[in-house]
Amino acid sequence: MTLWSFCNGDVQSISVVKKSLNELSRVSGLFPNLKKSTIFFGSINDQVKQEILKIVAFSIRKLPMRYLGVPLLAKCLSVNDCRQLIDKVKERIGDWKNKFLSYAGRLQLISSVLASMQNYWASVYLIPKTAVKEIDKVMNNFLRSHGDSNGRKAKIAWKVVCRPKDQGGLGIKPLREWNEVLLMKHIWKIMEQKQNLWV
Incomplete structure (x- = not known):
């Protein structure tokens, strides 16, 4: 059973979470595995931590960590944090x-790689410009010369390739712009769903 819970770092809030877990277990028959359950603290003194741990006997973890391949951080994403993403794109x-793919096949593969990135990384963090440039370079090299970076210089700039087809491009969604659009969805949720627990 996977459960994310964000709450105030006080005994009362944790008691409510624990009561909710107990109710969920009673109704569904599903019980959390305490050995696999973890808790993360932020700016809480040791005495309160100990009181909370008496209520929920979870093991303490610290950031950064990874969840579904995406790093969970308490700071802005850096290029080094994106190294796994860049390496994964290069590997794919x-x-x-x-x-041995045709030009159309390479174009389709690039679109699918970008789509998978947009579902995870780009919808969670603002990817640093340096990382975006490196990923764009890998894509561009692959599209024009099967990934051979020593090939001839591209005749058309990548930003032109990423334009819609009716504007002379190939319809590839530019990573940087889509990254910003996906993050704007969170701003919209904050504005429209102020009572939401996530907000």
Whole structure:
């Protein structure tokens, strides 16, 4: 059973969470595995931590950590934090089987790689410009020369390639712009759903 809960760091709030977990277990028959259950604290003194741990006997974890491949951090995402993402893109694009793809096949693969990134990383964090440039470079090299970075210089800039087809591009969604659009959805939720627990 996977459960994320964000709450105030006080005994009363944790008691409510614990009561809710007990009720969920009673109704559904599902019980949290205490050995796999973890708790993260932020700016809470040791005495309150100990009182909370008496209510929920979870193990303490610290950030950063990864969840579904995405790093959970208490700071802005850095290029080093994105290294796994960049390496994963290079690995996916650089697979030997992809060297035999047609131009249309390479274009389709790039679109699918970008879509998977937009579902996770780009919808959670503002990806640093340096990381976006490196990913764009990998995509561009792959599209024009099967990933061979020593090939000829691209005749068309990547930003032109990313334009819609009716504007002379290939319809690839530009990562930076889509990253910003996806994050704006969170701002909209904050404005429209002020009573939501997540907000």
